[in-house]
Amino acid sequence: MLTVTHFTVLSALLFALGALAVLVRRNPLIMLMGIELMLNAVNLAFVAFSHYLENMDGQVFVFIVLTVAAAEVAVGLALVVAIFRARDNVDMDEIDSLRG
Amino acid sequence: MSQTLWLIPALPLLGALINGVIGRRLPRALSSWFAVAVMAASFGVAVNAVINLIALPPEAQVIHETLYQWLGVGSFSADVGFWLDPLSAVMILVVTGIGALIHMYAVGYMAHDSDYARFFTALNLFAFAMLVLVLADNYLLMYLGWEGVGVCSYLLIGFWYNRDNLAVGTDEKFLSPRSSATKAFVVNRVGDFGFTLGMVLMFWTLGSLSFGQVFHNAETMLQVGAPVVTIMTLLLFLGATGKSAQIPLYVWLPDAMAGPTPVSALMHAATMVTAGVYMVARSHVLFQLAPATMAVVAVIGVLTAFIAATIALTQHDLKRVLAYSTVSQLGYMMLALGVGAFSAGIFHLMTHAFFKALLFLGAGAVMHAMNDMLDMRRLGGLRKIMPITFWTFLIGALALSGFPLFSGFFSKDEILAAGFKTGNIGLWLAGVVTALLTAFYTFRAVVLTFGGKPRWRKGEIVTTTDAADTHTAADAHGAPGLDPHEAKWVMTVPLIVLALGALFAGFLGLPSVLGENRFEHFLEPVFHQTAIVIPPELEWLLIGISAAAAIVGIFLALRFYRGDARTPARLAAYYPALYQLLLNKYWVDEFYDTLIARPGRWLANAFWLGVDGKIINGLADGLGNALRRFGNTLRTLQSGYARGYALAMLIGIVVVIVLVIARP
Numbered sequence: 196m197l198t199v200t201h202f203t204v205l206s207a208l209l210f211a212l213g214a215l216a217v218l219v220r221r222n223p224l225i226m227l228m229g230i231e232l233m234l235n236a237v238n239l240a241f242v243a244f245s246h247y248l249e250n251m252d253g254q255v256f257v258f259i260v261l262t263v264a265a266a267e268v269a270v271g272l273a274l275v276v277a278i279f280r281a282r283d284n285v286d287m288d289e290i291d292s293l294r295g
Numbered sequence: 296m297s298q299t300l301w302l303i304p305a306l307p308l309l310g311a312l313i314n315g316v317i318g319r320r321l322p323r324a325l326s327s328w329f330a331v332a333v334m335a336a337s338f339g340v341a342v343n344a345v346i347n348l349i350a351l352p353p354e355a356q357v358i359h360e361t362l363y364q365w366l367g368v369g370s371f372s373a374d375v376g377f378w379l380d381p382l383s384a385v386m387i388l389v390v391t392g393i394g395a396l397i398h399m400y401a402v403g404y405m406a407h408d409s410d411y412a413r414f415f416t417a418l419n420l421f422a423f424a425m426l427v428l429v430l431a432d433n434y435l436l437m438y439l440g441w442e443g444v445g446v447c448s449y450l451l452i453g454f455w456y457n458r459d460n461l462a463v464g465t466d467e468k469f470l471s472p473r474s475s476a477t478k479a480f481v482v483n484r485v486g487d488f489g490f491t492l493g494m495v496l497m498f499w500t501l502g503s504l505s506f507g508q509v510f511h512n513a514e515t516m517l518q519v520g521a522p523v524v525t526i527m528t529l530l531l532f533l534g535a536t537g538k539s540a541q542i543p544l545y546v547w548l549p550d551a552m553a554g555p556t557p558v559s560a561l562m563h564a565a566t567m568v569t570a571g572v573y574m575v576a577r578s579h580v581l582f583q584l585a586p587a588t589m590a591v592v593a594v595i596g597v598l599t600a601f602i603a604a605t606i607a608l609t610q611h612d613l614k615r616v617l618a619y620s621t622v623s624q625l626g627y628m629m630l631a632l633g634v635g636a637f638s639a640g641i642f643h644l645m646t647h648a649f650f651k652a653l654l655f656l657g658a659g660a661v662m663h664a665m666n667d668m669l670d671m672r673r674l675g676g677l678r679k680i681m682p683i684t685f686w687t688f689l690i691g692a693l694a695l696s697g698f699p700l701f702s703g704f705f706s707k708d709e710i711l712a713a714g715f716k717t718g719n720i721g722l723w724l725a726g727v728v729t730a731l732l733t734a735f736y737t738f739r740a741v742v743l744t745f746g747g748k749p750r751w752r753k754g755e756i757v758t759t760t761d762a763a764d765t766h767t768a769a770d771a772h773g774a775p776g777l778d779p780h781e782a783k784w785v786m787t788v789p790l791i792v793l794a795l796g797a798l799f800a801g802f803l804g805l806p807s808v809l810g811e812n813r814f815e816h817f818l819e820p821v822f823h824q825t826a827i828v829i830p831p832e833l834e835w836l837l838i839g840i841s842a843a844a845a846i847v848g849i850f851l852a853l854r855f856y857r858g859d860a861r862t863p864a865r866l867a868a869y870y871p872a873l874y875q876l877l878l879n880k881y882w883v884d885e886f887y888d889t890l891i892a893r894p895g896r897w898l899a900n901a902f903w904l905g906v907d908g909k910i911i912n913g914l915a916d917g918l919g920n921a922l923r924r925f926g927n928t929l930r931t932l933q934s935g936y937a938r939g940y941a942l943a944m945l946i947g948i949v950v951v952i953v954l955v956i957a958r959p
Contacts, residue, residue: 217941226938291935 202243209236318412378432486537493530539571556659593633600626636713702801734848
């Protein structure tokens with residue numbers, strides 16, 4: 196029997212994976228994927244809670260998160276393209292024009 | 296009667312505005328002759344106004360025009376209003392008439408200077424300020440003109456602000472025009488301070504600043520010799536010592552010769568320096584209430600006259616001799632005011648304006664001819680080369696010496712006689728000695744400049760000793776070497792007109808044994824004075840003594856300086872201490888420098904570097920530096936690594952969540 200705990204643990208694992216991807220990889224595409232992973236981990240938790248609490252609010256949130264994620268990817272990819280065009284390079288550690 | 300008085304100062308103001316705004320774009324001739332034209336027009340209006348004034352009955356001889364109320368606060372009010380009575384009539388005629396002639400002369404004198412528009416702007420502005428000063432109907436408006444005159448004198452003395460040493464062809468070192476202008480302004484400020492305090496005290500005690508009310512209130516409210524009126528008049532007189540170059544504030548005037556010569560003639564001979572004399576004469580009601588002040592005025596006047604005359608004996612620079620003689624003659628005017636002979640003082644003011652303007656303009660013509668060289672040790676023999684300048688200068692010199700029948704004779708004699716008649720024998724005696732000195736130094740200048748053989752060579756190149764000064768005399772006149780010539784007609788015509796004035800102006804005020812003193816009669820509605828009558832024999836004796844003083848002085852100067860003049864050198868060698876004392880002008884400049892200027896500079900430096908630099912700047916800078924150091928520390932947090940920020944965010948979120956969960 197799948198309990199809400201299973202879903203929560205899975206969601207936490209996915210979130211941790213996503214965060215790890217954002218923190219350790221230098222390729223912005225992989226970092227964007229990591230962000231997607233974190234968002235979807237949260238979505239999984241929302242859906243699970245929604246099911247178990249028999250409340251639709253969580254699923255509404257999922258739609259909102261999906262929409263935001265789509266916009267975020269569009270903007271993020273556009274930035275990656277623009278940066279690549281400007282610098283021939285998309286290594287995140289090289290992009291430090293705002294270093295204090 | 297139509298109101299035209301305001302036109303008298305307004306016309307020069309118009310000239311200043313037009314020359315100031317578009318003068319640079321106008322052709323030279325248009326710009327400079329326009330300045331002359333407004334002065335001439337102003338003179339015309341002034342003459343017309345004075346004719347209207349004379350037509351009035353003597354007891355009501357005042358034309359009073361109020362344009363508008365300038366200030367009105369509570370019981371205090373000051374109008375922009377003009378007041379023409381016989382006293383201001385004399386002043387406006389002198390200022391506009393002689394002013395117009397000097398403007399005309401300046402057209403020729405400044406013909407080689409590229410900054411003609413600036414020059415004529417300042418010159419017209421000066422005339423405007425001076426006319427406001429003499430026409431004002433209250434002390435505050437008078438003060439406006441008074442300060443305006445000070446500012447314009449600053450602008451004009453420092454006209455050649457980029458030149459350092461104007462002493463041409465000599466080893467003498469004078470103050471640069473910049474320093475001279477600053478000196479004139481600062482010294483005048485000391486006097487103005489007294490004038491300001493005097494006005495405040497006047498308003499405080501008499502409740503008004505307009506002439507009519509002040510004098511009326513003073514006569515009804517104050518007693519003769521009341522301390523308050525003594526202090527008030529002493530303060531006003533301090534202002535007069537500044538503008539009219541009296542001890543202790545005369546030091547600015549000789550250095551003011553750094554300005555172009557028409558400026559020296561206009562401001563430092565004919566008009567500006569008379570402001571103090573005018574102010575004292577205008578306030579005669581107050582001064583007559585303070586016998587102590589009157590004594591101070593007379594003593595300061597005679598001391599100034601004497602000391603300046605002794606300094607003038609030894610100066611080498613022609614314009615400096617004239618400058619010290621101006622100081623000395625102003626001392627005479629103050630002496631006259633101090634013994635209560637107001638009309639005599641104003642009479643001498645008028646005749647002095649004629650002959651001193653003439654002498655300065657003559658010196659300017661010499662400067663022009665000699666490529667700006669004015670050291671009398673290197674002049675000489677100009678009589679034949681510049682006949683018009685020589686003859687007019689001679690007339691001016693005779694008038695200044697008080698040679699019988701020349702204008703200066705009558706006015707100076709009237710002052711001396713007034714001193715005698717009021718029983719101040721000491722003052723009279725000092726005046727007579729000064730008259731002798733005056734005649735001596737004047738003819739020393741005449742002989743050294745025009746007489747004898749030339750002490751210069753034709754074609755000689757004279758330059759300033761100052762290597763940094765790129766403006767050589769040759770640049771200014773387009774002449775490679777010395778080639779003296781008579782001045783052009785625009786310069787000689789004013790000389791001739793002024794010479795006529797110096798010759799005949801004296802006949803307006805004849806001593807009683809020779810005729811009628813029309814001048815004193817004209818001023819009677821202002822001063823309500825009639826001359827003290829003394830026996831004709833005594834009057835003749837006094838006239839004889841002043842004539843003798845002048846003639847002896849002239850004779851001595853001719854004996855000393857004509858031919859091969861060894862006497863002066865021998866005298867100087869015989870009394871070296873006295874000679875050095877006079878040559879170095881009693882070391883008054885050095886004295887002031889040590890006693891006032893240096894401590895002042897030290898104090899200013901202390902405030903500038905200490906209080907302002909260390910404390911105030913230190914506070915502001917310290918605050919800024921502290922913030923900058925803090926920012927520098929913080930900026931290292933901005934590493935520029937996006938993953939670093941992400942980690943920081945994550946840690947932050949974890950910390951927040953832990954805190955939220957752990958909260959009881």
